[in-house]
Amino acid sequence: MDVDGVLTDGRLGLSERGDEVKFFNAHDGVAVALARRAGLKTAFVTGETSTVAKARGDKLGVDKVVLGARRKGDVVESLLTELGLPAEAAAYVGDDLLDIPALERVGLAIAVADAVPEVRAAAHMVTRAAGGGAAVREAVERILKAQGVWRATVHAYIREHGGSPERWR
Ligand SMILES: [Mg+2]
Known part of the structure; x- marks a missing residue:
């Protein structure tokens, strides 16, 4: 996945000293954990060199x-x-033009809701959520549901953190 405009809303905060600030969505953080638990490999591919993404x-x-x-x-x-x-x-x-070559090379090309029109046109699927609005959570949920492992993955995640999913459904 891309970072700016996908995991964030695309806005870049800059302090007077030049420090960069990005706002990430915690729901996407859990999405990465769920993806890993389900055996998916994850990667950030960003055109920026900011250490914030790292x-x-x-x-x-x-x-x-x-x-x-x-x-x-x-x-x-x-x-x-x-x-x-x-x-x-x-x-x-x-979300943006630099992502198109990457989208062309995968089986499932996903655009966030507020991606530029060219990216939405190049995608197989457009999320309901905009970048920074848990669009990656939505993408991971769709993939794991298609694989039939969403429920088991979520239950295992809750159990791992001390919950008892069998009690709530
Ligand atoms: Mg971007």
Whole structure:
């Protein structure tokens, strides 16, 4: 997935000192945890070189964070080679023009609701949520539901954190 405009609403906060601030959605953080628990590999592919994306990815345990990616299609291809996965086994979530080459190289191309028209046209699926509004949570839920493992994954996650999902349904 892309970072700015997908995991964030695309706005970039800059302090006088030049420090960058991005706002992430906690629901997407849980989505990454659920994806990992279900056996999906996750990666951030961003054109920016900001260390904020790296810090967020590391905190969430994202498998790979690629910064400064100007040719995202090439990055996605090498990630797939590295993981030994065919394009059909991969999904990519994007919002802007630089994401199109990456979207073209995966089996499931996903645009966030407020992606630019060209990206929405290149996608198989458009999320209901906008970037930064838990669009990645929605994408992960759709994928895990399609795989038939959503419920089991959520229950395992709740159990892992001390809950008893069998009691609520
Ligand atoms: Mg973006």
